[in-house]
Amino acid sequence: xxxxxxxxxxxxxxxxxxxxxxxxxxxxxxxxxxxxxxxxxxxxxxxxxxxxxxxxxxxxxxxxxxxxxxxxxxxxxxxxxxxxxxxxxxxxxxxxxxxxxxxxxxxxxxxxxxxxxxxxxxxxxxxxxxxxxxxxxxxxxxxxxxxxxxxxxxxxxxxxxxxxxxxxxxxxxxxxxxxxxxxxxxxxxxxxxxxxxxxxxxxxxxxxxxxxxxxxxxxxxx
Amino acid sequence: xxxxxxxxxxxxxxxxxxxxxxxxxxxxxxxxxxxxxxxxxxxxxxxxxxxxxxxxxxxxxxxxxxxxxxxxxxxxxxxxxxxxxxxxxxxxxxxxxxxxxxxxxxxxxxxxxxxxxxxxxxxxxxxxxxxxxxxxxxxxxxxxxxxxxxxxxxxxxxxxxxxxxxxxxxxxxxxxxxxxxxxxxxxxxxxxxxxxxxxxxxxxxxxxxxxxxxxxxxxxxxxxxxxxxxxxxxxxxxxxxxxxxxxxxxxxxxxxxxxxxxxxxxxxxxxxxxxxxxxxxxxxxxxxxxxxxxxxxxxxxxxxxxxxxxxxxxxxxxxx
Numbered sequence: 001x002x003x004x005x006x007x008x009x010x011x012x013x014x015x016x017x018x019x020x021x022x023x024x025x026x027x028x029x030x031x032x033x034x035x036x037x038x039x040x041x042x043x044x045x046x047x048x049x050x051x052x053x054x055x056x057x058x059x060x061x062x063x064x065x066x067x068x069x070x071x072x073x074x075x076x077x078x079x080x081x082x083x084x085x086x087x088x089x090x091x092x093x094x095x096x097x098x099x100x101x102x103x104x105x106x107x108x109x110x111x112x113x114x115x116x117x118x119x120x121x122x123x124x125x126x127x128x129x130x131x132x133x134x135x136x137x138x139x140x141x142x143x144x145x146x147x148x149x150x151x152x153x154x155x156x157x158x159x160x161x162x163x164x165x166x167x168x169x170x171x172x173x174x175x176x177x178x179x180x181x182x183x184x185x186x187x188x189x190x191x192x193x194x195x196x197x198x199x200x201x202x203x204x205x206x207x208x209x210x211x212x213x214x215x216x217x218x219x220x221x222x
Numbered sequence: 223x224x225x226x227x228x229x230x231x232x233x234x235x236x237x238x239x240x241x242x243x244x245x246x247x248x249x250x251x252x253x254x255x256x257x258x259x260x261x262x263x264x265x266x267x268x269x270x271x272x273x274x275x276x277x278x279x280x281x282x283x284x285x286x287x288x289x290x291x292x293x294x295x296x297x298x299x300x301x302x303x304x305x306x307x308x309x310x311x312x313x314x315x316x317x318x319x320x321x322x323x324x325x326x327x328x329x330x331x332x333x334x335x336x337x338x339x340x341x342x343x344x345x346x347x348x349x350x351x352x353x354x355x356x357x358x359x360x361x362x363x364x365x366x367x368x369x370x371x372x373x374x375x376x377x378x379x380x381x382x383x384x385x386x387x388x389x390x391x392x393x394x395x396x397x398x399x400x401x402x403x404x405x406x407x408x409x410x411x412x413x414x415x416x417x418x419x420x421x422x423x424x425x426x427x428x429x430x431x432x433x434x435x436x437x438x439x440x441x442x443x444x445x446x447x448x449x450x451x452x453x454x455x456x457x458x459x460x461x462x463x464x465x466x467x468x469x470x471x472x473x474x475x476x477x478x479x480x481x482x483x484x485x486x487x488x489x490x491x492x493x494x495x496x497x498x499x500x501x502x503x504x505x506x507x508x509x510x511x512x513x514x515x516x517x518x519x520x521x522x523x524x525x526x527x528x529x530x531x532x533x534x535x536x537x538x539x540x541x542x
Contacts, residue, residue, distance in 0.1 A: 142338070146335070153331055196346060196349070203340070210332055210339075214328040
């Protein structure tokens, strides 16, 4: 067995990590299935404290506010606290951080938990916007990947910008592309091509971004 | 013993239809063909993932391209497999060339995501092809015909065709892995900078490897469409890429037999859970059979945690 250097080792770790993630996903999906939520899906009422009185904009404002607060807290945690510093150190050079006495294994397990917790916050905010059902995470999962890849993996600023870019591009594409196509093509062609291109737009955006900036828009330093 | 093992497996596979015909069990003949087709697809993914170190999350795009090209030709009246399947292979190779040329500029997690992005694009494009079924898929009246007095419509003939394709794929991978090209690919996997410094054209080698894997996946796709006489856009969905990846990881990344063992293991396990009621398990969980993915998930988790080299790696570890 040749001594694996760090790139293959990281790739191997990422792979195993991904496989474990898949397995967990399968288990969670099946477990939810056992809970008999297979049918339809329920639209939850928004929590009472969201009713701050913005009329139609309530769900939007309600999810914007906690989202912004969490993003700000996360930025402070990673950029300004000691534990954030240790996490960044561990990410940029695992061996060195270990040698300096950081318990990387424990720290990254904790980090994984925090990530899952943040994801739960996002899920709670999305509940009233989308329908709550077993597969609701699947579409968001891929979109979340797209967001962090466009923004740059490991960059919180990038994730914020990436999510805005992806969200706006997707919405504008779905709203206006069919109309735009209608101006230039036959209605039959436009009604077929418009929605198709609109759903591809996000991925096209990602491919273009990665082609010109293979590390994403805001590459994490280190 | 080690040299004889592949021949023993081949002999068993060749004799399998005779045993099944004696027992009148045609279901398992078709099931075995399905395993062979998936094994070919997983083996092609194993070439880039295990030997080349390129973690592609968009392999279903090439399987799907092959499946759709051969199906569209069939539905347009081109029945001959001698035209349909090479066309499928060529189309998939072309798709792999285009996707690989862009994707291979990136590394690591970015490469995973950009291959996924391209696969998703193909998924949505195929989904909107109203002329060829759109999201409802495309049903074929019959399988492709190969002439020579062989009727692929019969399960036995299709079984041997799929077996031949898989055997050719495995032999090709074996030869490739031990060729100069294969050595360079594995050197690039181990250390890209070093290979570059020695003077190998890294990008071109990776791209060639990617295209070969795409072409083999295209053949698997054409066989898959012919096998079920039906193809729908889900064959390009990212979960399908995930299934192929799971097969490779389950079987053994970078092991010659990894794809085969993984495909047989995963499909076999699903079939075992769904179609064979085990009383002792049913006593504890009355309707466990409706939740096959739960069992598959647990087994996969165990494999990843306790046998990081996959099932093929377990066997190899014992011997060493």
